[in-house]
Amino acid sequence: MTRTSRVNLHPLRLTRTSDAPIYLQLYRRFRDAIAAGKLQPGDRVPSIRSLASELSIARGTVEQAYQMLIGEGYFLARGPAGTIVSPRLDGAGTSGQAHHARAYTPQSARQQATPDETEPFQFGLPALDAFPRKTWARLAGRSLRVLDTAAMRYPDPAGYEPLRHAIAAYLGISRGIVCSHDQVFITAGYRGALELVCRTLLQSRDVGWHEDPGYVYARDFLLRAGMNLVPVPVDDEGLCLRTAQQQADGARFALVTPTHQCPTGVALSLPRRLELLKWATRQQAWIIEDDYDSEFRYHGRPLPALKSLDQDDRVLYASTFSKVLFPGLRLGYLVVPESHIERFRDSARHLSGPGSILPQATVAAFMEEGHFARHLRKMRVLYAQRQRWLMDALAQTFGTELSIVKHAGGTHLLAMLPTARSDRDFAAAAQSHGLAVQALSRWRVSASNPGGVLLGFANITGPEHARVLARRLFDATRTG
Amino acid sequence: MTRTSRVNLHPLRLTRTSDAPIYLQLYRRFRDAIAAGKLQPGDRVPSIRSLASELSIARGTVEQAYQMLIGEGYFLARGPAGTIVSPRLDGAGTSGQAHHARAYTPQSARQQATPDETEPFQFGLPALDAFPRKTWARLAGRSLRVLDTAAMRYPDPAGYEPLRHAIAAYLGISRGIVCSHDQVFITAGYRGALELVCRTLLQSRDVGWHEDPGYVYARDFLLRAGMNLVPVPVDDEGLCLRTAQQQADGARFALVTPTHQCPTGVALSLPRRLELLKWATRQQAWIIEDDYDSEFRYHGRPLPALKSLDQDDRVLYASTFSKVLFPGLRLGYLVVPESHIERFRDSARHLSGPGSILPQATVAAFMEEGHFARHLRKMRVLYAQRQRWLMDALAQTFGTELSIVKHAGGTHLLAMLPTARSDRDFAAAAQSHGLAVQALSRWRVSASNPGGVLLGFANITGPEHARVLARRLFDATRTG
Numbered sequence: 001m002t003r004t005s006r007v008n009l010h011p012l013r014l015t016r017t018s019d020a021p022i023y024l025q026l027y028r029r030f031r032d033a034i035a036a037g038k039l040q041p042g043d044r045v046p047s048i049r050s051l052a053s054e055l056s057i058a059r060g061t062v063e064q065a066y067q068m069l070i071g072e073g074y075f076l077a078r079g080p081a082g083t084i085v086s087p088r089l090d091g092a093g094t095s096g097q098a099h100h101a102r103a104y105t106p107q108s109a110r111q112q113a114t115p116d117e118t119e120p121f122q123f124g125l126p127a128l129d130a131f132p133r134k135t136w137a138r139l140a141g142r143s144l145r146v147l148d149t150a151a152m153r154y155p156d157p158a159g160y161e162p163l164r165h166a167i168a169a170y171l172g173i174s175r176g177i178v179c180s181h182d183q184v185f186i187t188a189g190y191r192g193a194l195e196l197v198c199r200t201l202l203q204s205r206d207v208g209w210h211e212d213p214g215y216v217y218a219r220d221f222l223l224r225a226g227m228n229l230v231p232v233p234v235d236d237e238g239l240c241l242r243t244a245q246q247q248a249d250g251a252r253f254a255l256v257t258p259t260h261q262c263p264t265g266v267a268l269s270l271p272r273r274l275e276l277l278k279w280a281t282r283q284q285a286w287i288i289e290d291d292y293d294s295e296f297r298y299h300g301r302p303l304p305a306l307k308s309l310d311q312d313d314r315v316l317y318a319s320t321f322s323k324v325l326f327p328g329l330r331l332g333y334l335v336v337p338e339s340h341i342e343r344f345r346d347s348a349r350h351l352s353g354p355g356s357i358l359p360q361a362t363v364a365a366f367m368e369e370g371h372f373a374r375h376l377r378k379m380r381v382l383y384a385q386r387q388r389w390l391m392d393a394l395a396q397t398f399g400t401e402l403s404i405v406k407h408a409g410g411t412h413l414l415a416m417l418p419t420a421r422s423d424r425d426f427a428a429a430a431q432s433h434g435l436a437v438q439a440l441s442r443w444r445v446s447a448s449n450p451g452g453v454l455l456g457f458a459n460i461t462g463p464e465h466a467r468v469l470a471r472r473l474f475d476a477t478r479t480g
Numbered sequence: 481m482t483r484t485s486r487v488n489l490h491p492l493r494l495t496r497t498s499d500a501p502i503y504l505q506l507y508r509r510f511r512d513a514i515a516a517g518k519l520q521p522g523d524r525v526p527s528i529r530s531l532a533s534e535l536s537i538a539r540g541t542v543e544q545a546y547q548m549l550i551g552e553g554y555f556l557a558r559g560p561a562g563t564i565v566s567p568r569l570d571g572a573g574t575s576g577q578a579h580h581a582r583a584y585t586p587q588s589a590r591q592q593a594t595p596d597e598t599e600p601f602q603f604g605l606p607a608l609d610a611f612p613r614k615t616w617a618r619l620a621g622r623s624l625r626v627l628d629t630a631a632m633r634y635p636d637p638a639g640y641e642p643l644r645h646a647i648a649a650y651l652g653i654s655r656g657i658v659c660s661h662d663q664v665f666i667t668a669g670y671r672g673a674l675e676l677v678c679r680t681l682l683q684s685r686d687v688g689w690h691e692d693p694g695y696v697y698a699r700d701f702l703l704r705a706g707m708n709l710v711p712v713p714v715d716d717e718g719l720c721l722r723t724a725q726q727q728a729d730g731a732r733f734a735l736v737t738p739t740h741q742c743p744t745g746v747a748l749s750l751p752r753r754l755e756l757l758k759w760a761t762r763q764q765a766w767i768i769e770d771d772y773d774s775e776f777r778y779h780g781r782p783l784p785a786l787k788s789l790d791q792d793d794r795v796l797y798a799s800t801f802s803k804v805l806f807p808g809l810r811l812g813y814l815v816v817p818e819s820h821i822e823r824f825r826d827s828a829r830h831l832s833g834p835g836s837i838l839p840q841a842t843v844a845a846f847m848e849e850g851h852f853a854r855h856l857r858k859m860r861v862l863y864a865q866r867q868r869w870l871m872d873a874l875a876q877t878f879g880t881e882l883s884i885v886k887h888a889g890g891t892h893l894l895a896m897l898p899t900a901r902s903d904r905d906f907a908a909a910a911q912s913h914g915l916a917v918q919a920l921s922r923w924r925v926s927a928s929n930p931g932g933v934l935l936g937f938a939n940i941t942g943p944e945h946a947r948v949l950a951r952r953l954f955d956a957t958r959t960g
Contacts, residue, residue, distance in 0.1 A: 131629075140624050148558045149557060328836065356809050356810050
């Protein structure tokens with residue numbers, strides 16, 4: 001499938017007297033060679049070791065350039081099979097940006113991204129370079145050998161039992177949630193969890209509170225499922241409960257992100273948590289707690305889940321492995337009240353479920369053997385660093401033009417624009433230059449100022465990378 | 481997790497003068513030892529080789545007994561890890577049937593079957609003993625090594641592209657369907673395909689034709705999706721088109737199994753195929769073709785798919801890997817008209833999709849390297865043989881009490897009962913003895929006589945096994 005590079009990249013004419021550091025020159029050379037068609041999609045590029053030796057530069061320098069090229073989708077690292085020019089880059093274009101220009105729309109970025117594209121700043125993607133792929137492959141290989149004819153049958157609609165045990169144990173230790181594995185349903189991502197809730201407890205045209213701004217994909221999903229959503233503003237204590245009650249006290253459900261409100265990052269305050277639970281009990285309403293990235297909190301004590309305070313079984317706790325492992329797994333889970341297990345099992349039997357057992361068995365082994373906890377600890381340190389890199393680079397490049405909202409955690413920054421600027425225009429300009437920036441107003445139902453942008457930082461591999469991206473963002477969005 | 485067998489099974493007191501052949505004595509001994517609690521769930525049993533050598537009998541004899549025990553869920557074969565007593569057998573019971581008695585309901589058999597249970601006669605399960613597991617594990621292991629960070633991202637909502645190419649090529653050669661990979665959507669089983677159709681082309685309360693009797697799980701799914709189903713009788717040319725048109729000519733869709741009507745096995749005649757297509761064109765209605773096991777036809781020429789005659793793009797072609805590979809994969813696919821690709825992509829983006837890439841990559845490799853075609857050829861021979869074994873055993877045991885409907889293929893038999901007998905009673909009696917027999921009337925909407933039962937034969941491993949099962953069925957359902 002892959003050809004060896006047909007063009008000789010050398011002499012690269014790298015110069016130590018240039019303004020730009022060597023890694024950046026290297027990065028640009030490769031980008032230009034691809035744009036000019038000298039390197040074609042699928043071409044193999046030299047190994048880091050051999051290029052470093054040929055150019056008499058440090059391996060770390062080559063590695064830095066390669067990581068940027070991989071991070072931006074120009075290169076594709078295939079482990080022992082070597083690194084190639086991404087097969088999906090179709091055709092040339094100035095500065096290699098042509099392939100980014102086609103049909104990028106933020107609404108569908110989460111799903112549309114084809115396998116070997118990375119858009120810088122992409123929202124919701126974990127650090128792909130830092131995932132322990134070798135350990136993962138080893139565990140998956142082992143699961144493969146141990147799995148027997150049992151794995152060939154129609155699976156349990158609630159998911160692979162050992163994984164449900166591992167999740168129940170993890171939630172008890174890390175999120176303060178006491179539950180049995182019978183309450184845990186493995187789903188095909190967060191969407192699968194929402195679908196299970198809709199099919200089991202809700203009906204078309206049910207009224208539900210939704211955070212505004214709030215997770216746009218969940219909103220889309222619920223609207224398509226026929227729900228009647230009431231947008232509820234978010235302030236610095238999270239969902240404005242008073243407003244919600246004034247607008248629709250009789251709502252049937254509330255969808256909340258209490259740990260890090262998505263996308264503003266605020267935590268729902270304890271008084272509001274208790275009020276929300278009280279409301280749900282009184283109204284016999286359901287609270288859907290989306291706990292998508294609570295693991296990533298970089299200072300202060302970790303907040304327990306809302307579910308941990310739930311005395312009356314009104315909370316449906318949903319989470320996903322997309323942020324803590326990787327989205328390609330397509331696995332999430334839902335914890336349901338004990339009294340509703342049978343109803344959920346019944347509807348799970350009529351849905352398409354979490355898929356094949358093998359990926360579930362691999363996650364179970366990863367959790368059981370302590371790799372999961374270790375990976376989370378490592379990621380917390382890494383993300384705190386990457387967040388800092390991006391914050392510094394943005395401050396340096398944009399000065400006061402962007403003001404970063406202090407986040408307690410997560411994998412993206414929210415940066416506010418000056419009142420006069422449209423965040424949609426800003427995001428569109430960035431997108432047309434291949435930067436996966438999202439406009440805050442796309443995540444809002446009600447019009448409001450000032451605008452802001454969401455910038456994912458999980459795949460920023462160093463301070464220089466952050467500066468290059470900040471600069472590209474600045475250039476792309478410069479007005480006039 | 482597993483303990484070594486704590487009881488000494490020997491001397492088994494096998495006797496060559498007994499009425500029963502050695503393998504049957506062995507089979508009963510193990511079953512009794514389990515029932516009596518001498519062998520516990522999870523206990524390891526001797527290897528075939530060592531037991532044969534200890535008892536001085538042929539390995540084939542031990543193997544025959546073990547295969548029956550595995551086939552009936554007493555044992556669990558774990559490849560190189562050895563064979564154990566199924567961990568899910570809870571507790572003792574006379575003749576080892578106690579574990580079968582709990583909560584078996586045919587409605588949910590397809591989904592409820594927990595991993596290490598097999599119910600004899602189970603519908604829709606392929607031959608688990610004949611699957612090339614080593615080849616599969618090798619290919620999966622390779623896919624695992626080759627997969628890179630691309631597989632970690634949010635996947636293409638239409639599924640893994642190389643698999644879509646492989647399916648398009650296969651359909652062209654084997655089913656007479658000319659399509660591009662862009663038209664192929666990988667889904668989480670057949671249910672995923674139906675969901676994609678519902679969300680893209682249909683609306684709640686749309687009227688659709690459904691075969692009567694017809695595939696009960698599809699009917700359930702569509703009813704839950706809010707469709708308004710019109711049952712249409714089936715005669716020896718398949719769906720009675722005239723009746724359908726008289727009842728609901730303006731229907732929005734028709735769900736058909738043209739190759740082997742499910743469960744009667746008849747093929748939709750060519751004149752009716754053409755009429756059906758003409759109707760769909762005239763009404764701008766959709767035909768959903770469920771081609772679930774067309775590969776298994778044991779005599780006569782294979783019928784091309786209805787889709788191959790579809791000039792006006794009215795047919796949505798759905799199939800599944802559950803029957804031709806194994807259901808635990810949870811993979812199916814849907815071929816959509818070229819003009820509707822974008823609409824389907826849009827709705828696929830909002831559904832939970834076909835799951836992780838790895839299983840899809842394994843299927844792709846299995847198809848690309850010719851293993852799939854080889855496996856199908858092998859299975860055609862095997863199933864023809866197993867079908868014959870069961871037909872012979874039923875005839876021998878039941879005489880004229882059961883009359884087998886001649887099937888052209890598939891993995892189950894339809895056997896009709898005498899007019900006076902209720903097939904639900906017959907099936908319930910069989911189920912209470914651990915036999916996964918389904919009543920035909922459960923698959924019908926309109927009451928009709930005579931009743932019948934559906935008997936899966938894919939996991940019957942020999943003529944003796946067939947005779948033992950036929951006998952068990954006879955004893956379980958004996959009246960008075």
